[in-house]
Amino acid sequence: MISRPHVLLSAAQSLDGFLDDTSPERLVLSTEDDFAVVDRLRAEADAVLVGAGTVRADNPRLLVRSPELRRNRLAQGKPEQPVKVTVTTRGLDPDAQFFTVGDTEKIVYAPPGAADGLKHVATVVDAGNPPDFGHVLDDLGARGIRNLLVEGGGGIHTRFLTEGLADELRLAIAPFFVGQPDAPRFVGPGLYPRPLTLVGVQDLQGMAILEYRAAAEPTGRDVRRLKEAIALAALCPPSHTFRVGAVITDAEGEVVATGHSGEGDPTNHAEEAALAKCAGDPRLAGATMYSSLEPCSHRSSHPRSCTQLVLDAGIPRVVFAWREPPVFVDARGTELLRQAGRHVVEVPALTPEVQRENTHLDF
Numbered sequence: 001m002i003s004r005p006h007v008l009l010s011a012a013q014s015l016d017g018f019l020d021d022t023s024p025e026r027l028v029l030s031t032e033d034d035f036a037v038v039d040r041l042r043a044e045a046d047a048v049l050v051g052a053g054t055v056r057a058d059n060p061r062l063l064v065r066s067p068e069l070r071r072n073r074l075a076q077g078k079p080e081q082p083v084k085v086t087v088t089t090r091g092l093d094p095d096a097q098f099f100t101v102g103d104t105e106k107i108v109y110a111p112p113g114a115a116d117g118l119k120h121v122a123t124v125v126d127a128g129n130p131p132d133f134g135h136v137l138d139d140l141g142a143r144g145i146r147n148l149l150v151e152g153g154g155g156i157h158t159r160f161l162t163e164g165l166a167d168e169l170r171l172a173i174a175p176f177f178v179g180q181p182d183a184p185r186f187v188g189p190g191l192y193p194r195p196l197t198l199v200g201v202q203d204l205q206g207m208a209i210l211e212y213r214a215a216a217e218p219t220g221r222d223v224r225r226l227k228e229a230i231a232l233a234a235l236c237p238p239s240h241t242f243r244v245g246a247v248i249t250d251a252e253g254e255v256v257a258t259g260h261s262g263e264g265d266p267t268n269h270a271e272e273a274a275l276a277k278c279a280g281d282p283r284l285a286g287a288t289m290y291s292s293l294e295p296c297s298h299r300s301s302h303p304r305s306c307t308q309l310v311l312d313a314g315i316p317r318v319v320f321a322w323r324e325p326p327v328f329v330d331a332r333g334t335e336l337l338r339q340a341g342r343h344v345v346e347v348p349a350l351t352p353e354v355q356r357e358n359t360h361l362d363f
């Protein structure tokens, strides 16, 4: 498995959550001291990423300004400036300062063909259509990037956070309001799967600096596989019970088997259908079971519950989104798995997506 870079998101926002106003000029939210901290964060990063929207709106240089910080980088054997990274689907102007200023590598992630006009000014990498940010991190990791600073804007912050790809967040809150509904927001609507813990609070020249650390789990890879499991529920035949999807991966995160409720037999559960496809597979000893719903702990139609099947298969780790509500039984899957020493990760933020496939039930 490729080691992905550690991802720090940084943003300056108004009290009402805006990154900018609607005027053509860039809104300066940060104080001098705050810009100095952002400069230090750039200097500590191997690469700095902004979205195409920010390149167009702000024409950023994206360079470390302080000569001292640049000298320190050189003294540590690093290039004077971090690598610049952007992601686009529509392409960018090669005359933007992102490309023209600073003698450092520039990388553009884009769908095939979408950024061919930038090949003379940057390394252009196929990131899929739409660009896959997990792939972007894998590719940066393979290029030796260990620390990535993501400076926005709102579209990019939303993607990193909703895909569980951010490890840390630094928010600098300016003491004023923007008050314009059409101004760019720090983040948009979405489901935010990875809990954040506040680890730092500071008053910096009147700006409130809030620092958060993301929970170690679910990882970005977990979020991706769990969403795949949730999507599989759409394949379930009509049913009076839960519509569930399941994905089993090996220790490297590669898919071993998938399943959905009603697959093979109308009474089959998703985990059961997936497990039936890989019984005795040695990879199960290091596997993760992703299920949209907590594995069941009681069956009337089958001899073994999905919890028991997971235990019998020797699967050490389970990740699920929706804790089973007491529609049919009082579920104890999580409790039994944990009692048996299995690692269980619950991602309640994704529950609404699972419920969307289960509106036929009264939960």
Ligand SMILES: NC(=O)C1=CN([C@@H]2O[C@H](COP(=O)(O)OP(=O)(O)OC[C@H]3O[C@@H](n4cnc5c(N)ncnc54)[C@H](OP(=O)(O)O)[C@@H]3O)[C@@H](O)[C@H]2O)C=CC1
Pocket: 010, 011, 012, 013, 018, 019, 020, 026, 027, 029, 050, 051, 052, 053, 054, 055, 057, 058, 087, 088, 089, 090, 091, 130, 131, 132, 151, 152, 153, 154, 155, 156, 157, 159, 184
């Ligand atoms: N206060 C602060 O700290 C900061 C403020 N800003 C402000 O933020 C605003 C820009 O934010 P925003 O317009 O959201 O732009 P972003 O910088 O967030 O870039 C969004 C763009 O990223 C590209 N993209 C590629 N793949 C995806 C994907 N899967 N999902 C979403 N986007 C993708 C798209 O480019 P394409 O259009 O090519 O398809 C999209 O338009 C500006 O007003 C800027 O001033 C920006 C950074 C920091």
Ligand SMILES: Nc1c(N[C@@H]2O[C@H](COP(=O)(O)O)[C@@H](O)[C@H]2O)[nH]c(=O)[nH]c1=O
Pocket: 011, 012, 026, 027, 028, 029, 030, 034, 035, 038, 050, 054, 058, 059, 060, 061, 062, 063, 151, 152
């Ligand atoms: N306005 C604003 C920020 N804006 C962001 O700063 C970057 C441009 O910087 P540069 O490359 O040095 O010109 C770019 O990503 C831009 O959107 N950042 C902040 O910390 N605080 C702020 O108030």
